[in-house]
Amino acid sequence: MKTLYVLIIVLALRIASARAQTLNGAIDMHAHSYPDGVPRSIDAVDLAKLAKSRGMRALVLKNHYEPTASLATIVRKEVPGIEVFGGISLDLTVGGVNPAAVEWMTKVKGGYGKVVWLPTYDSENQAGRSGRPFSPVVRNGAVTPEVSQVIAIAAKNNLVLETGHSSPAEALIIIREAKRQGVQNVMVTHAMSASVNMSIADMQAAAKMGAYLELTFVRPGSDAAEAYVKAIRAVGPEFIVLSSDLGQANNPLHPDGLLTMYQYLASQGISIADIDRMAKVNPAKLLGLK
Numbered sequence: 001m002k003t004l005y006v007l008i009i010v011l012a013l014r015i016a017s018a019r020a021q022t023l024n025g026a027i028d029m030h031a032h033s034y035p036d037g038v039p040r041s042i043d044a045v046d047l048a049k050l051a052k053s054r055g056m057r058a059l060v061l062k063n064h065y066e067p068t069a070s071l072a073t074i075v076r077k078e079v080p081g082i083e084v085f086g087g088i089s090l091d092l093t094v095g096g097v098n099p100a101a102v103e104w105m106t107k108v109k110g111g112y113g114k115v116v117w118l119p120t121y122d123s124e125n126q127a128g129r130s131g132r133p134f135s136p137v138v139r140n141g142a143v144t145p146e147v148s149q150v151i152a153i154a155a156k157n158n159l160v161l162e163t164g165h166s167s168p169a170e171a172l173i174i175i176r177e178a179k180r181q182g183v184q185n186v187m188v189t190h191a192m193s194a195s196v197n198m199s200i201a202d203m204q205a206a207a208k209m210g211a212y213l214e215l216t217f218v219r220p221g222s223d224a225a226e227a228y229v230k231a232i233r234a235v236g237p238e239f240i241v242l243s244s245d246l247g248q249a250n251n252p253l254h255p256d257g258l259l260t261m262y263q264y265l266a267s268q269g270i271s272i273a274d275i276d277r278m279a280k281v282n283p284a285k286l287l288g289l290k
Contacts, residue, residue: 021262021275023255024055027083027283029115029160030190030216031059031254032247035071040247044071047247047254048079054255057280058083058287062245064120065093069105069113076112085287087115089164090150091122096135099149106157114287116154117189118147118164118174125167126195138170143177151181160185160286162214165195168202175211185286187212190245192227200234207239212282216245217257220264229268237274241282 028051034043042050044061051059061068061075061084068086075084087105088094094101096119105113119135121127127134137147151174154161161183163171171188178186188206191198191213198206203213213235218224232240242261244254251257262275284290 021259021266021272022055023051023259025276025280026056026255026258027058027060027280027287027289028056028244028254028258029060029187029214029241029283029286030062030243030245032062032245036063037065039249041249041251042247042253044075044084045078048075048082048084050253051255052079052082054259056082056255058085058283058289059254060085060087060115060287062087062089062115062117064089064091067094067101067105067108067113069108069110072112073108073110076110083287083289085112085114087113087117087160089117090119090135092119092133092135096122097137097144097146097150099146099153102150102153102159106153106159113159115160115162116150117162118150118166120165120189120195123165125170126165137164137166138173141173143174147174148177148181151178151183154178155182155184158184158288160187162187162189163196164189168196168198171196171198172202172205172209175206175209179209185212186210187214187241187286190214190216190243192224192231193245200231203231203235203239207235212239212241212286214241214243215278216243217251217261220260225264229265229270232265232270232274232278237270237277238282240278241286242275242278243283
């Protein structure tokens, strides 16, 4: 009876913790929206309005095929009161791993281009497996000269360098070189997604080098969600960032997906303090927000 009583108390506390979760101060480092060349569920202005109404602090607008620094500037003008950032994904539509494109992004008025994603859909890890043209990031165990130049630009301009859809082995090589060149803010893009598929050992190795690991929306109760709980406990919340990667028509809108993820983690015994660290504190550090 005593054991049953303790279990009931623990469950009640977890339920209460889940209900206590809010979006106040939350930051989404991975938000897809219109305008885009593929279907999206909401445009960037309406997304910013929605996120602001739910108490969120910041968004990073992501597009696989075109830079979003200029879009972030316009959205900020239309929706004051929420921090909006953009970046550049180094896929083939911007010339692949193109240092000139990254350098130009840093010059866009406002300085809201804060993130560089190495190739995603056009990465060797993803496109190469299907026989499509790709933009390489690693050759013979070292980053390519172009990636090295991009890393130098990221270090000089205090950009967030993300590994995109690179393989785990490629990502670890990239992180090592980025840290060697003095990049302060490095993150593995949706580390446990099918397109990246890092193991816990890989994530621990990345964290040991000072990188963050991004975990994005998955359905609560799924095998992937259960794997997130194990990874957070094994790697440590100080190295994890919770983002949405939402904007698809068949998925929740970004704030709803994030809140669902926070509530699920709380129901599994992850503390409010740890969730806040992953959802608010860590991404704020990456973006240089005080």
